[in-house]
Amino acid sequence: MKDRLRQQIGSALQACFDNNTLHSGVVPEIQIEVPGNPEHGDFASNLAMAMARAERKAPRQIAEALVAALGSCDFLSNVEVAGPGFINFTLTPACWYEVLDEITDKQDQYGLAEFGRGRKVQVEFVSANPTGPLHIGHGRGAAVGDAVAAILQAAGFDVQREYYVNDAGNQVATLGRSIWMRLRELNGETVQFPEDGYQGGYIRELAAQLHEEEPAAAGYAEPEAVKRCAAFGVSKVLTWIADDLEAFGIKFDNWFSEQSLYDRQMVEIELAKLAKKGLSYEQDGALWLRTTDYGDDKDRVLIKSDGSPTYFASDVAYHMEKFDRGFDKVIDVWGADHHGYVPRMKAVVAGLGHPPEDLEVLLIQMVNLLRDGQPYTMGKRSGNFITLREVVDEVGRDACRFYFLMRRSDSQLDFDLELAKRQSSDNPVYYVQYAHARVCSINRNAAEQSVPLPESQRTDLSGLVLAEELALAKLLARYPDAVAVAAQNCEPHRIVYYLQDLAAQFHSYYNRQRVLVEDAKTTQARLYLVNGIRIVLANALNLLGVDAPERM
């Protein structure tokens, strides 16, 4: 619709140049926006104001000339110059009826875009260390990562979801030591629990399981015992994590092991490439990466003077390999407390010769859990944090995912558990899902009354004359834009806002007008409209990983 209008304006502009009403010959980008105020029409363009300088003419004068050149046009019902020089366009109702046909024809394909076609993107998210259960913060990262992936898919990208498993390095050894200590306690020993050990109650669970499955384990000598405990712990914890994520509706295409990088000598190989490019150097017995060449405030150590690699080294190798795997764009979802690491990773990407935008890092801010407005912090399992599982079990998957996506991911989020469970309009999830269920309910009623559901292209929509009906159709027409903007910015919350807007307008309409009325033509047209709403609600909810229930 917008494109049609843009073309029309473009040719009007050309006509003005041709007949010399305008002289500059400068063709600016034609911007078309949807005005906030409906009195300003369906679309507005600031073209005349943007051209004022080059033309050395008053914007309104330019606008008048453009409007004159536009002539009459079958899909425009009104064109006027307004305000400082805006051109406002009002489309005929038939244009909006077409949108309903499009939705009905495309069904779950409505809203998909093409601009990502042919591009491979990887979204890496959660990637929590396999040393304990997922907590609520990981949950937000999971919901955001999965939604971003879904939105990018909807925009045409070829998307892979990946989990990076930090199964090498110190924290795994710490897990092993922690389990071993608890294991020895089970055998009646009194032990000094390490200061940096993991305190959570789940360590005792792991020890007890190991004790049962492998009673001999407690008798192993120190290095083997810790190694055995660590391996056992990692594999069990990864199972928990996978189960929790599955219960949350998230499936990864790939689980990528950090250890596998070392096993395949990839860290050495990739670091050698950097050295060859002159991006690293030795100093004080350590190997450094020149990240300052690309905007970092300090060079970073890759290999410590004792010969062991830093965590950064494997991260560098990992990201180098991501690009080797052919991704055009790589997205990392991190906790916001890691924001200081963004410049150095971007530096790596830049050093490899990619534009820094090829790596996008989404920072996820903290979640403040509340219960009836009061801070809620007690975790049953871990002692000091709330697990994702606890929250999903309490409020349900849908509410949990929806809440995690309600705010921009880089701003903090208040999550009230009681509100999330409430079955009323205070609760945005229910409010939106209920709108969908309501349309389904109308359909059921229609079926009971033997009213047929309207068919695509064959429905006479001239019964849709109310301003609120056209407004709803216009909102439906804007859904593909909402998806595109959400994809361009990796911002799932835009979909949430869209949904709330659509649900609100639908509820308002429903409350004022009956769909199933005496007049068959009106009934058919209204059924067509509300089913368009149903389809878009379902499509949008699907992007967020939230169900669109037929009954509640």
Place this chain on the structure above:
RNA sequence: GCGCGAUUAGCUCAGCUGGAUAGAGCGCUGCCCUCCGGAGGCAGAGGUCGCAGGUUCGAAUCCUGCAUCGCGCGCCA
């Protein structure tokens, strides 16, 4: 100290990348159930967009400075 991010209604937050009279939800006030699901709806009050400059036809949005808050600044992971 340096860097990053924030600052919009009483509270929690949007604001389509510079447009017209700055929006939503919650809370507050007052209404609406002979109605396809009231698990809903309508109306109202509420603002110096942190402060001060600048850029231009036009700024919550871009630039500079300041204030307040948060976070990050290991040969840790």
